[in-house]
Amino acid sequence: MRLTPACVVISKWGQKLDNLWAWIDGFADGGGEHAALFVELRKIIGWLPALIEASWITLALTVTSVVTALVFSVFLALGKIARVQSQRTKSIGQLVTRGITTAIRWISSGYVFFFRGTPLLMQLFFIYFTLPLINPVFNIKSRFAAAWIAFSLNIAAYLAEIIRAAIQSIPKGQLEAARAVGLSYMQSMRLIVLPQAYKRMIPPVCNEFIMVLKDSSLVSIIALTDLTYKTTMLASNKASSLVYLPAMAIYLVMTAFFTVIFNRAEKKLGGYE
Amino acid sequence: MSMIRCEKCNKYFGSLHVLQDVDLTVEQGEVVCVIGPSGAGKSTLLRSLNQLEPLYSGKILIDDELLLHCEKGVIVESASRRDRKRLLLEMGMVFQSFNLFPHKTALDNVMLAQQIVRGTNTETAREIAMNLLVKVGLEEKADSYPLRLSGGQQQRVAIARALAMQPRMMLFDEPTSALDPELVGDVLRVMKDLAHGGMTMLVVTHEMGFAREVASRVIFMADGCIAEDNTPAELFDHPQNPRTQQFLTSIL
Numbered sequence: 001m002r003l004t005p006a007c008v009v010i011s012k013w014g015q016k017l018d019n020l021w022a023w024i025d026g027f028a029d030g031g032g033e034h035a036a037l038f039v040e041l042r043k044i045i046g047w048l049p050a051l052i053e054a055s056w057i058t059l060a061l062t063v064t065s066v067v068t069a070l071v072f073s074v075f076l077a078l079g080k081i082a083r084v085q086s087q088r089t090k091s092i093g094q095l096v097t098r099g100i101t102t103a104i105r106w107i108s109s110g111y112v113f114f115f116r117g118t119p120l121l122m123q124l125f126f127i128y129f130t131l132p133l134i135n136p137v138f139n140i141k142s143r144f145a146a147a148w149i150a151f152s153l154n155i156a157a158y159l160a161e162i163i164r165a166a167i168q169s170i171p172k173g174q175l176e177a178a179r180a181v182g183l184s185y186m187q188s189m190r191l192i193v194l195p196q197a198y199k200r201m202i203p204p205v206c207n208e209f210i211m212v213l214k215d216s217s218l219v220s221i222i223a224l225t226d227l228t229y230k231t232t233m234l235a236s237n238k239a240s241s242l243v244y245l246p247a248m249a250i251y252l253v254m255t256a257f258f259t260v261i262f263n264r265a266e267k268k269l270g271g272y273e
Numbered sequence: 274m275s276m277i278r279c280e281k282c283n284k285y286f287g288s289l290h291v292l293q294d295v296d297l298t299v300e301q302g303e304v305v306c307v308i309g310p311s312g313a314g315k316s317t318l319l320r321s322l323n324q325l326e327p328l329y330s331g332k333i334l335i336d337d338e339l340l341l342h343c344e345k346g347v348i349v350e351s352a353s354r355r356d357r358k359r360l361l362l363e364m365g366m367v368f369q370s371f372n373l374f375p376h377k378t379a380l381d382n383v384m385l386a387q388q389i390v391r392g393t394n395t396e397t398a399r400e401i402a403m404n405l406l407v408k409v410g411l412e413e414k415a416d417s418y419p420l421r422l423s424g425g426q427q428q429r430v431a432i433a434r435a436l437a438m439q440p441r442m443m444l445f446d447e448p449t450s451a452l453d454p455e456l457v458g459d460v461l462r463v464m465k466d467l468a469h470g471g472m473t474m475l476v477v478t479h480e481m482g483f484a485r486e487v488a489s490r491v492i493f494m495a496d497g498c499i500a501e502d503n504t505p506a507e508l509f510d511h512p513q514n515p516r517t518q519q520f521l522t523s524i525l
């Protein structure tokens with residue numbers, strides 16, 4: 001009984017869609033003044049299912065890469081700003097700690113320098129084509145996995161800088177107050193500084209996310225069937241460049257969707273202000 | 274028994290000699306007010322005491338136990354890691370700019386460290402926190418976020434937050450300097466209550482009325498040195514050091 005209304009709604013919509021098709025067909029085949037336009041429109045709608053299917057790859061690659069990179073980049077950011085908090089002593093233990101801390105700082109900085117300073121395209125090539133040549137162990141069969149690894153590594157470098165800037169924008173007094181009530185450095189970071197920094201990260205992370213969504217089109221170079229790859233295939237096969245229009249529209253829809261999500265998250269996290 | 278003792282403490286910021294052979298003792302139950310011109314090193318003294326700033330040289334003893342002994346910027350002798358943590362927790366600190374955690378409610382601000390540092394369970398921590406909020410007159414603001422409170426209310430929450438760790442002495446760094454004049458009274462009242470309750474206090478302040486009324490001793494600091502150390506009546510009415518005289522005339 002409960003399902004009936006839903007079915008009715010769907011069949012109603014189905015009917016309306018059929019009507020729409022009939023309407024477009026009428027114009028396209030009617031040979032009227034604008035018939036050519038409707039022929040194109042019919043083609044565009046015809047491409048949509050294939051484009052939408054390919055956009056799932058784009059979406060999946062973007063989301064998994066950004067999420068992986070987010071986790072990794074928090075550590076990179078903390079690594080970049082790592083300092084031994086306590087005052088210098090004569091103990092060997094502290095000397096070792098200082099050495100390790102300096103090493104962590106250098107490695108983190110070096111990582112960010114490398115992955116921000118070289119083209120993502122080359123990093124992708126390197127991981128997919130060159131690494132297997134160096135050692136077969138690195139032969140990543142799945143194009144998606146290769147793209148995911150390259151993107152995650154690259155995005156992490158950018159996100160690390162965003163996170164570092166957000167952490168450093170939190171007033172020093174917050175860390176001092178946390179330390180004054182006895183919290184350790186890591187506890188202060190986790191409970192006091194990072195939660196406040198998250199809100200400030202959201203606009204730049206959103207920006208980065210949208211860049212990645214579009215940069216993911218680079219994967220067409222390793223023949224991963226994302227939205228861009230599918231679009232270029234269709235464009236060459238059917239000799240109609242108009243396929244770029246629905247493809248760009250899908251990019252816009254995805255961008256708009258995530259912009260809204262990020263805006264909501266920012267409002268929610270900033271509830272205390 | 275002395276709660277706080279600094280011996281020959283020195284501190285530099287670059288080439289600036291901010292603390293110059295500072296000797297200071299605060300006995301249990303004493304309220305010591307520190308006055309002096311801006312840049313004298315008052316904040317630095319407090320911040321060095323609880324290790325927010327590294328010391329260059331000198332000794333700090335808390336509750337007659339050695340916290341640390343520095344020479345040339347290096348700790349040459351100190352309490353064990355655990356003892357150091359315990360001794361540092363005996364000092365509560367209140368900052369000029371409150372530094373409440375803005376993403377936590379007033380109650381959570383007071384509960385947080387108890388739970389994390391002392392491992393107190395939620396119910397006990399909440400009870401302690403509520404009692405302290407009652408004590409500073411803010412029980413009805415328990416669920417408010419700091420940015421929705423006035424400066425005076427924020428500072429009182431900050432005092433409650435420091436007291437929640439059950440310190441045996443409190444350091445105040447110009448607790449009322451960032452407040453609108455009409456809000457200063459509420460904060461000073463809470464501090465007076467604390468002093469009358471027997472809390473050992475080291476207070477950097479420009480509130481001469483408070484110093485005169487509550488302090489057992491007043492210290493005048495200038496250019497990184499303790500220039501004069503006396504009872505409030507003596508120091509305010511018969512300042513010995515010309516710098517003190519000059520300072521007192523300038524603020525009146």
Ligand SMILES: Nc1ncnc2c1ncn2[C@@H]1O[C@H](COP(=O)(O)OP(=O)(O)O)[C@@H](O)[C@H]1O
Pocket residue numbers: 286289291309310311312313314315316317318
């Ligand atoms: N982090 C710092 N770096 C460099 N100089 C500082 C720093 N903090 C304070 N100073 C300087 O040290 C001196 C003493 O500062 P402070 O202890 O804040 O003085 P007060 O609290 O008595 O006004 C001032 O000249 C100040 O400019």
Ligand SMILES: [Mg+2]
Pocket residue numbers: 315316317447
């Ligand atoms: Mg100061």
